[in-house]
Amino acid sequence: MYIDENRNLSGYSMAESEKRVCHRCIGNKALSKYIRTNGEMKRCDYCGGRSRSIPFEEFFDAIMDGVSYAYSRAVDELPVEHGEYVGKTYSSDELIYDELSEEINPQNERILDDIVDLMPDEIWCDADPFDNEVEDLDFYSWEAFCKMVREKMRFVFYRVNTDEDDPNDPIGILDRIAKYTQEAKLTRRIDKHTKLFRCRVFPDDKWPTDPGNYAPPKPEHAVPGRMNASGIEMLYLTLEEETAKQETYDRNREYAVVVQYRVEDPIYVLDLSRLDTMDLPSIFDRERRETAHAIKFLKQFADDISRPKVNVNIDTEYVPTQIMTEFFRYVRPKDRDRYDGILYKSTQNPGGKCLVLFMNREDVLTGKHGIHLNPAETHFYKKQYTEIVNDATSCAKKELLAKVLLQRYGNMPVKDIPASSVVAGKEKLG
Numbered sequence: 343m344y345i346d347e348n349r350n351l352s353g354y355s356m357a358e359s360e361k362r363v364c365h366r367c368i369g370n371k372a373l374s375k376y377i378r379t380n381g382e383m384k385r386c387d388y389c390g391g392r393s394r395s396i397p398f399e400e401f402f403d404a405i406m407d408g409v410s411y412a413y414s415r416a417v418d419e420l421p422v423e424h425g426e427y428v429g430k431t432y433s434s435d436e437l438i439y440d441e442l443s444e445e446i447n448p449q450n451e452r453i454l455d456d457i458v459d460l461m462p463d464e465i466w467c468d469a470d471p472f473d474n475e476v477e478d479l480d481f482y483s484w485e486a487f488c489k490m491v492r493e494k495m496r497f498v499f500y501r502v503n504t505d506e507d508d509p510n511d512p513i514g515i516l517d518r519i520a521k522y523t524q525e526a527k528l529t530r531r532i533d534k535h536t537k538l539f540r541c542r543v544f545p546d547d548k549w550p551t552d553p554g555n556y557a558p559p560k561p562e563h564a565v566p567g568r569m570n571a572s573g574i575e576m577l578y579l580t581l582e583e584e585t586a587k588q589e590t591y592d593r594n595r596e597y598a599v600v601v602q603y604r605v606e607d608p609i610y611v612l613d614l615s616r617l618d619t620m621d622l623p624s625i626f627d628r629e630r631r632e633t634a635h636a637i638k639f640l641k642q643f644a645d646d647i648s649r650p651k652v653n654v655n656i657d658t659e660y661v662p663t664q665i666m667t668e669f670f671r672y673v674r675p676k677d678r679d680r681y682d683g684i685l686y687k688s689t690q691n692p693g694g695k696c697l698v699l700f701m702n703r704e705d706v707l708t709g710k711h712g713i714h715l716n717p718a719e720t721h722f723y724k725k726q727y728t729e730i731v732n733d734a735t736s737c738a739k740k741e742l743l744a745k746v747l748l749q750r751y752g753n754m755p756v757k758d759i760p761a762s763s764v765v766a767g768k769e770k771l772g
């Protein structure tokens with residue numbers, strides 16, 4: 343271990359070696375948790391409080407464990423020219439006060455001073471000073487994959503012999519993406535009673551009352567989308583009603599219908615939307631720090647697949663994400679049940695979330711996968727998205743939707759429409 347070989351023992355003073363530091367004095371979550379788990383209820387020399395604390399020496403070992411994970415000794419890694427190291431270096435002071443103080447986040451300045459006092463007088467450099475970051479290399483591979491399937495070949499790449507070690511091996515990059523999503527723990531359960539939304543837009547107020555209009559289109563009508571190739575059925579939903587409206591906005595078709603689906607059996611999805619707010623694990627977090635690279639790569643990847651389309655040719659623009667979606671639907675992950683879909687961030691409504699479910703029309707309409715249309719919560723909008731609230735026409739249409747759903751598809755509506763609305767609707771229907 344690094345510390346044993348390198349610690350300058352003569353730098354120890356008795357005062358430092360006897361000090362204790364408590365979990366409350368350290369802002370870094372991983373270090374604080376380490377102290378809480380391994381500490382004893384003894385007085386802390388920094389805040390004076392009695393809470394779980396460890397000897398400062400032990401805390402220093404944990405700091406040096408993180409330091410030796412992310413940094414190396416310059417003398418071991420960097421070439422020397424004209425008596426100086428070639429590459430970025432840090433003195434022990436610079437490393438602790440400039441590079442790591444925010445990450446350690448001590449609640450008392452003396453803690454940093456005491457760390458520096460114990461550190462060997464060393465010149466440091468980054469752990470791999472001349473390697474590109476692995477996540478950047480992976481992102482180049484993903485970009486190469488996108489270019490290949492857009493411009494070179496699309497259907498047979500999995501049979502073309504490539505060197506397994508070639509970073510641009512197309513199967514290799516898909517496998518790595520799947521592996522990273524597992525490492526970053528991106529599986530998310532969408533619980534029972536969650537409301538999901540789907541918006542369709544029309545040129546006039548003849549809003550259709552066949553629930554089929556709000557399910558995935560039949561294969562012969564399935565146009566290509568961000569996640570599905572032409573002819574392949576999937577259900578595009580959103581987690582917020584506003585996102586559904588923004589994602590489908592069309593100024594020539596301002597008469598919108600937003601239907602609500604309700605989750606009756608939990609579904610499991612790959613959640614790429616979480617990456618935006620996911621913190622990178624600290625170098626002091628021994629359990630999670632190895633996943634930092636996976637998370638860094640996936641953040642770039644998730645941005646890339648959610649970005650507004652740039653190419654006018656939709657047939658080629660979405661090919662990479664369509665392939666990736668099929669890969670998650672049918673190939674990976676191997677070690678658990680397949681995902682039911684992918685959650686990703688909305689392009690049109692910042693902060694909103696879109697969900698594509700791997701479900702075909704029949705399954706959706708019959709409620710086979712636990713997603714049920716809820717006709718009572720259908721919202722109708724006339725020109726410029728002015729909502730029509732429970733007038734006779736909209737009530738009648740809700741009732742019809744529920745009736746067709748039950749009669750044709752045997753799918754019991756989630757909730758009955760209020761009796762008064764039904765009466766009003768019937769009059770109008772005549």
Ligand SMILES: [Zn+2]
Nearest residue numbers: 364367386389
């Ligand atoms: Zn303390």
